[in-house]
Each structure stands twice: as C-alpha cells, then as structure tokens.
Amino acid sequence: MVGELIDTVAWVLIVDGRILCARPAGKEIFYIPGGKRESGETDEQTLVREIAEELTVALVAETVEPVGVYEAADGAARVRMSCYRADYRGKLTASSEISEIDWFGYADRPRVPPVDQLLFDELHAAGALR
Structure with missing residues (x-):
C-alpha cells in the first residue's frame, strides 16, 4: 500500500522538442523543475516561487497555463504533479539548490521519476517531445 501523498507543481519548458530538467543537489535523479507548496500557496504562487529559487528566473504569472496533472507511486509514497507552462524573464541558471540543469528528449x-515519465509519455505521444 502506498502511503503519503506528495503534492507538487512543475514547470514544463520545451524548446526544440526537448524538456528542461533539473538535478537537485545531493540527488542522482533529474526532475521537472518545481516543488511542494508552502502553507496557503496556490499552484501559481508555488510555481513562481520554486522556479525563482531553483533556476533564478521570473515566471510571467499572466502566462501560466495548465498542462495536466499526473500521479504515480514512487517508493512508499504517491506523487501528484500539477504541470504548467509559462513564459519567463531572465537567464536560466542553476541555483545553489540545483546541481545541474539539462534538456531531455524522450x-x-x-x-526521471515515475510521475515525470507519465508527462514524458504524453508529450511524446503529442509530438512535443522528441
């Protein structure tokens, strides 16, 4: 039985058929950038804060649009990832929280973890991820 639900938001940035992924400091696996909400935050507020913290860019709040919600077991937990697209300002740079950023194809x-794989599958099927 899967225990805790980890509820996250993620930023889907695709350029030339590749999606931006980030590897947090101290981890081996890459993730779609984003994270967990703090108490009382909306998805949009969480997304804007997390992306600024991780990638040092400012998302343009009025351009945030939903991509989908994905859910998968990951070890003893279940992860729900609400994904959004958005324009940004600034230069993508890994912060001290992030060891590495890279552009991934299918x-x-x-x-990437199981929940991210569901997003990869959908993007690939739609022809957005090569």
Whole structure:
C-alpha cells in the first residue's frame, strides 16, 4: 500500500522538442523543475516561487497555463504533479539548490521519476517531445 501523498507543481519548458530538467543537489535523479507548496500557496504562487529559487528566473504569472496533472507511486509514497507552462524573464541558471540543469528528449525518460515519465509519455505521444 502506498502511503503519503506528495503534492507538487512543475514547470514544463520545451524548446526544440526537448524538456528542461533539473538535478537537485545531493540527488542522482533529474526532475521537472518545481516543488511542494508552502502553507496557503496556490499552484501559481508555488510555481513562481520554486522556479525563482531553483533556476533564478521570473515566471510571467499572466502566462501560466495548465498542462495536466499526473500521479504515480514512487517508493512508499504517491506523487501528484500539477504541470504548467509559462513564459519567463531572465537567464536560466542553476541555483545553489540545483546541481545541474539539462534538456531531455524522450530517450532520457528512464532518468526521471515515475510521475515525470507519465508527462514524458504524453508529450511524446503529442509530438512535443522528441
């Protein structure tokens, strides 16, 4: 039985058929950038804060639009990831929280967690991720 629900939001940025992924400091696996909400935050507020913290760019709040919600078991937990697209201002740079950023294609799917793999599958099927 899967225990705790980890509720997250993520920023889907695709350029030339590749999606931006980030590897947090101290971890081996890459994730779609984003994170968990703080008490009382909306998805949009969480997304804007997390992306500023992780990638040092400012999302343009009025351009935030939903992509989808994905849910998968990951170890003893279940992860729900609400995904959004948005324009941004600034230069993408890994903050001290992030060891590395990279652009992944569909072949990189095994390098991300199960919930992210669901997003990869959908984007690939739609022709957005090569």
